[in-house]
Amino acid sequence: MASTTIDHYLRVGGNEVALDPEGYLVELSDWSPAVAECLAEQEGIALTPEHWEVIGVLRAFYARYEQAPAMRPLVKAVGRELGPEKGRSIHLMRLFPGSPAKVSARLAGLPKPANCL
Structure with missing residues (x-):
């Protein structure tokens, strides 16, 4: 079993949730909507x-493929599930500035995407 470095903790309603150095959950089972709200803040x-x-699409993608999608698969999955207007890079950039694949995966409680192109 791989060792994960715990960088800090996120306080959520009296509980501490361990985060790795990049701010991703150490234990995916710690995710909840309240955790997502704190991470988003x-x-x-x-x-x-x-x-x-989008978080719902990401969590369904992960449940099916056991990995967080990189940008291209994210755009495709969002387009398929939510329609072509929402399945556009520009829409995802507006919602999750910086790196939509990384930011949205972090908020969805998923591991860092392997390739964020």
């Missing part, structure tokens, strides 16, 4: 229903 993001739609 750290990113300067106020989660809207559009964010939650």
